[in-house]
Amino acid sequence: MRIIFKTTYVQDIKLMKHRGYVFWYSILMAAVLIAPAVLDEFYIGEMAFIFIYAIAGLGLMIPVGFTGLASLGHAAFLAIGAYVNAYFLQEGYPFLVSLLLAGIISAMIGGLIAVPLKRMTGIYFAIATLAFAIIVEEIIVHWKSVTGGLGGMSVDYPVIFGFELGEIWQFYFLCLAVLLIVLYGTLNLIRSPTGRAFIAIRDSEISAESMGINLSIYKIKSFAISGLFTGLAGALFAHRLAFLVPDAFNFLLSIQLLMMVVVGGLGTIHGAIFGAIFVGLLPQVIAIAKDFLPHAIGEFPGLEPGLFGLILVLFIIFEPMGLYGRWLKFKLFLEMFPLYRKATFKRQKTYLKTERVQ
Amino acid sequence: MELLQVLITGLGQGCLYGLIALGFVLIYKATEIVNFAQGDLLMMGAFFAVTFIGILGLPYWLGFILTVLSMAVFGYLLDKLVIRSMIGESQFSVIILTISIGYIFRSVAGAIWGNDILSLETPYSGEMANIGGLIISQEYLVVIAGTVILSLALFLFFRFSSLGVAMQASSQNQLAAYYMGIPVKRVFSLIWAISAVVAAVAGTLMAPISLVGPQMGFIGIKAFAAAVIGGFGSLPGALIGGLIIGGSEQLAGSYLPTGLQEITAYLIMFLVLTIRPQGLFAQIQQKKV
Numbered sequence: 221m222r223i224i225f226k227t228t229y230v231q232d233i234k235l236m237k238h239r240g241y242v243f244w245y246s247i248l249m250a251a252v253l254i255a256p257a258v259l260d261e262f263y264i265g266e267m268a269f270i271f272i273y274a275i276a277g278l279g280l281m282i283p284v285g286f287t288g289l290a291s292l293g294h295a296a297f298l299a300i301g302a303y304v305n306a307y308f309l310q311e312g313y314p315f316l317v318s319l320l321l322a323g324i325i326s327a328m329i330g331g332l333i334a335v336p337l338k339r340m341t342g343i344y345f346a347i348a349t350l351a352f353a354i355i356v357e358e359i360i361v362h363w364k365s366v367t368g369g370l371g372g373m374s375v376d377y378p379v380i381f382g383f384e385l386g387e388i389w390q391f392y393f394l395c396l397a398v399l400l401i402v403l404y405g406t407l408n409l410i411r412s413p414t415g416r417a418f419i420a421i422r423d424s425e426i427s428a429e430s431m432g433i434n435l436s437i438y439k440i441k442s443f444a445i446s447g448l449f450t451g452l453a454g455a456l457f458a459h460r461l462a463f464l465v466p467d468a469f470n471f472l473l474s475i476q477l478l479m480m481v482v483v484g485g486l487g488t489i490h491g492a493i494f495g496a497i498f499v500g501l502l503p504q505v506i507a508i509a510k511d512f513l514p515h516a517i518g519e520f521p522g523l524e525p526g527l528f529g530l531i532l533v534l535f536i537i538f539e540p541m542g543l544y545g546r547w548l549k550f551k552l553f554l555e556m557f558p559l560y561r562k563a564t565f566k567r568q569k570t571y572l573k574t575e576r577v578q
Numbered sequence: 579m580e581l582l583q584v585l586i587t588g589l590g591q592g593c594l595y596g597l598i599a600l601g602f603v604l605i606y607k608a609t610e611i612v613n614f615a616q617g618d619l620l621m622m623g624a625f626f627a628v629t630f631i632g633i634l635g636l637p638y639w640l641g642f643i644l645t646v647l648s649m650a651v652f653g654y655l656l657d658k659l660v661i662r663s664m665i666g667e668s669q670f671s672v673i674i675l676t677i678s679i680g681y682i683f684r685s686v687a688g689a690i691w692g693n694d695i696l697s698l699e700t701p702y703s704g705e706m707a708n709i710g711g712l713i714i715s716q717e718y719l720v721v722i723a724g725t726v727i728l729s730l731a732l733f734l735f736f737r738f739s740s741l742g743v744a745m746q747a748s749s750q751n752q753l754a755a756y757y758m759g760i761p762v763k764r765v766f767s768l769i770w771a772i773s774a775v776v777a778a779v780a781g782t783l784m785a786p787i788s789l790v791g792p793q794m795g796f797i798g799i800k801a802f803a804a805a806v807i808g809g810f811g812s813l814p815g816a817l818i819g820g821l822i823i824g825g826s827e828q829l830a831g832s833y834l835p836t837g838l839q840e841i842t843a844y845l846i847m848f849l850v851l852t853i854r855p856q857g858l859f860a861q862i863q864q865k866k867v
Contacts, residue, residue, distance in 0.1 A: 348806075
């Protein structure tokens, strides 16, 4: 086990804590960069999809994992990003402008919706975000001149400086670039005063407020940043879908996003990435497993959502820290071997925390 | 007259929302768990009713009683086997847990009864009642009557039976109730059973009006808005919230441009929450240090 002796603040906030980080992340980066040359086109497409999910996951992680604001309506931001991007491309704007506009407009709507939301707590907040998503979906259905309504709207290929990104590997690198920027942004955010204020709010609103953190402003900021990232993901998602219909952004997509951050591990950046890989791979695994299952079970249409639900239940009950928590335990097990004690991560017995005034 | 007609339909629809909201609030009041699977419990109740009455061909009342009893057992076991382990966890985890339980229910219901839409024949289906010139379908009358009877029964139960009083006590203060010798865990499971019964009744009443399918539980999302308007934690509030939403939804459907009907419930909810963040009949206030 490596123990780092920190002597300066700069060392404390370093992104790469020691040389092991540099080594392993360089290998990962190299693997991601050469993947399009090695892998089949289908897998490149799936990996690009996972990158998009990871961007959206980071966007959702900021309010849910870091600020403690449970959002059940993040599909709305994905939809806003997708439609804004598609609309401006249709109007003839260059791709980079429409991508940025998708992020900015989504961020502005995120900040605006947070103004009435910020006073609500717990369950009220969650249901209000759910209602927001449903309202956005209805607006998309009825604002036919911009969104094409139920008839849908096709999305043009992204064109950067007169260079059309039609090939799947080009799209792959586009998603990778956006993911890296968003990832770097999130890492910086979390070690900045703003990110620390978010975490303080998550851990206790009352103590955060007594430390001089303005709850309203930081909640609005959290939602706006989340809107920005999720909007960018939405813009890329539009290209992946190639044809937008309002039904693609329903309640189930919000839940899928939420499932991603929960299964990955709430409150960690790794969690968003792990969750995206999990959600991206699960349909493939189910498709492969179908070949081995008896026909009646394998062909049953509700199988996938049911399995999603079951996996989520098992994670919530047995591994609330998600995949990243499992990985941390495994890492500690290797580092401490043979001295690892199960009790290290034992959950404390808790009692019902009431919200009522007694 | 036309307005009155619209309002009566809204009343019937509102009673359904109110019943589902009642199920949310019952569980929330006692255990502070928000049960996102309430709509899916309703769906299960409706499917049980279809099975007993439609498929097995039992008489309506016998089928109804069997539905209620089996859902009571179902709710009790759901709490005992799954939800109990979540006590003390953050509210967010519990929300995710109940949402995913809802997923499993829909999937299982689709596997057992198929994803096709079924309908439930009742002795009163398709008949119209004429009350002072108002034409009301009997199904809505039965819904309204059922809601009144159920609310009255719940009121009497919580007010006068010792179990009901024990439930109120454990909802107010678990620890104190436990010291007084109330088996708090079993009381919680019983509350889940009652809530499942309410869902079963709502499902059986709703089955003849809207068709029965695995997706019918999504009505629960609108009932959420009803519960929130009423102030999550107040039983009369939930019913009134349901009536407000049902009524205004029908009014919006008749007098406002299309598309507004679907979102009226949420717009009203936003309005109420912006003015009174705790809902109309608030029981929860912000915690003070």
